[in-house]
Amino acid sequence: MIKIIPSLFLKMSLLSASLITACFTFAGSKKISLAQVTKDITYLASDDLKGRGNFSAEISQAANYIAKRFKENGLVAADAISAQGFLQKYQVTKIRPKELSLTLNGQVINSENLAMASTVANFSWLITENAQANNTDNKFKVHSVSKDDDMQAFINKLNKQGGQHLVLLNPAHETLFKPYQNYFKRGVTKLKQDNTDKVKGGVIVIVLTATTAKQIKSLQVSGVSTISNNELTNVVAVLPGKSKPDEIVLYSAHYDHLGMKNAEGDNIYNGADDNASGTTAIINIAQYYAKQGHNARTLLFAAFSAEELGGFGSQYFSKQLDPKTITAMINIEMIGKPSKFGAGSLWMTGMERSTLGEQLNNVLAKDGKKIHQDPYPEQGLFYRSDNATLARLGVPAHSFISTQLDKDKHYHQVSDDINSLNLSSLHKVIEALAIATQPLVDGSITPSRIDVNLVKKKGLIY
Numbered sequence: 001m002i003k004i005i006p007s008l009f010l011k012m013s014l015l016s017a018s019l020i021t022a023c024f025t026f027a028g029s030k031k032i033s034l035a036q037v038t039k040d041i042t043y044l045a046s047d048d049l050k051g052r053g054n055f056s057a058e059i060s061q062a063a064n065y066i067a068k069r070f071k072e073n074g075l076v077a078a079d080a081i082s083a084q085g086f087l088q089k090y091q092v093t094k095i096r097p098k099e100l101s102l103t104l105n106g107q108v109i110n111s112e113n114l115a116m117a118s119t120v121a122n123f124s125w126l127i128t129e130n131a132q133a134n135n136t137d138n139k140f141k142v143h144s145v146s147k148d149d150d151m152q153a154f155i156n157k158l159n160k161q162g163g164q165h166l167v168l169l170n171p172a173h174e175t176l177f178k179p180y181q182n183y184f185k186r187g188v189t190k191l192k193q194d195n196t197d198k199v200k201g202g203v204i205v206i207v208l209t210a211t212t213a214k215q216i217k218s219l220q221v222s223g224v225s226t227i228s229n230n231e232l233t234n235v236v237a238v239l240p241g242k243s244k245p246d247e248i249v250l251y252s253a254h255y256d257h258l259g260m261k262n263a264e265g266d267n268i269y270n271g272a273d274d275n276a277s278g279t280t281a282i283i284n285i286a287q288y289y290a291k292q293g294h295n296a297r298t299l300l301f302a303a304f305s306a307e308e309l310g311g312f313g314s315q316y317f318s319k320q321l322d323p324k325t326i327t328a329m330i331n332i333e334m335i336g337k338p339s340k341f342g343a344g345s346l347w348m349t350g351m352e353r354s355t356l357g358e359q360l361n362n363v364l365a366k367d368g369k370k371i372h373q374d375p376y377p378e379q380g381l382f383y384r385s386d387n388a389t390l391a392r393l394g395v396p397a398h399s400f401i402s403t404q405l406d407k408d409k410h411y412h413q414v415s416d417d418i419n420s421l422n423l424s425s426l427h428k429v430i431e432a433l434a435i436a437t438q439p440l441v442d443g444s445i446t447p448s449r450i451d452v453n454l455v456k457k458k459g460l461i462y
């Protein structure tokens with residue numbers, strides 16, 4: 001699951017959540033084996049894979065393992081969606097700020113008062129004393145944010161708009177400025193655009209200064225970034241539909257994590273919960289439905305990379321097929337520990353956005369079970385995993401989670417390892433998801449589409 005920067009965290013809205021307790025027990029259902037679940041997650045979360053960091057050799061080992069498990073269960077490659085065998089390769093572009101210099105009214109501004117997010121290799125802006133005469137070639141806009149303005153809303157708006165912007169930020173916002181400065185320093189990562197695509201993006205430079213736009217007499221700004229491209233891999237596999245092959249049910253989970261940290265002692269981000277657990281789920285659900293052998297709809301299984309970098313695996317994936325053909329996306333994230341509703345229980349994000357949750361609950365109700373609403377709406381979890389990319393395209397795309405994110409101490413820590421999990425609870429959640437989604441697989445339920453106008457757009461710059 002993607003982390004959000006603290007300043008953005010403050011903007012999350014509050015929705016209501018229903019907190020009805022019930023837990024799943026599917027006594028008698030032996031089709032998903034606890035032993036196999038344990039075997040898969042033990043390998044994926046092992047130290048051998050060194051935290052499945054993007055661009056590492058070990059994440060490729062993880063990809064090969066997932067592909068092997070799909071293959072041995074009789075799934076086939078998804079050649080139609082640009083996979084080579086089970087591996088779907090794509091490139092991401094990393095843009096890192098290298099240099100920024102800014103002179104305002106003859107004064108060189110110290111770097112500690114500057115922040116830059118840029119998707120371009122270099123840019124230079126100029127305002128001279130004869131601004132009207134010399135400013136015609138400049139493509140940038142200058143904005144002032146006063147002490148009473150909402151800084152985050154303003155920067156957010158520019159990010160969605162794209163283009164080149166200089167923001168003169170009143171020093172009253174210094175506390176909020178710092179997290180942006182730190183965040184921007186790390187650079188931005190984008191899915192590499194095809195040559196034919198018009199590259200969208202731009203520049204935001206923030207200057208902490210009491211000077212306002214109207215007071216600018218002269219300005220000189222130049223910024224340089226380094227750009228590099230690197231390859232990553234999704235693992236995708238198909239169980240072709242028997243009677244409704246053109247309708248797809250997508251089961252997904254990201255399999256990347258944070259790799260290793262520079263430290264003595266335990267320095268491996270095993271990501272057992274985040275998200276070896278979800279990856280294990282899709283492998284075992286694939287096995288379950290492959291054994292059944294009578295899926296009406298086509299079942300597509302996707303293990304995404306680059307989720308922790310910003311969801312680039314799912315972004316690439318979503319461009320390789322018509323999203324209208326996807327009936328539903330069951331994205332599985334962090335299901336290795338009992339939820340606040342009990343062992344074996346789970347909840348989903350954005351339940352109110354489609355009829356999927358209600359329809360799945362109709363199945364579970366027969367056993368007196370249910371999938372709960374997201375109990376942490378303030379955390380904006382609907383937007384923090386790969387489902388959001390598909391939801392922006394109208395797909396009923398939700399994440400299914402169990403972890404207690406309000407108090408989990410292992411999230412994005414090296415301690416998120418196999419010992420922190422409850423494997424019996426994990427197994428029950430996987431069974432619950434397999435059973436609840438049976439009518440989707442059979443083609444007997446079709447959830448409503450997500451209203452794309454109600455889904456927040458992704459920023460173009462950072």
Ligand SMILES: [Zn+2]
Pocket residue numbers: 001002003274308412
């Ligand atoms: Zn994560």
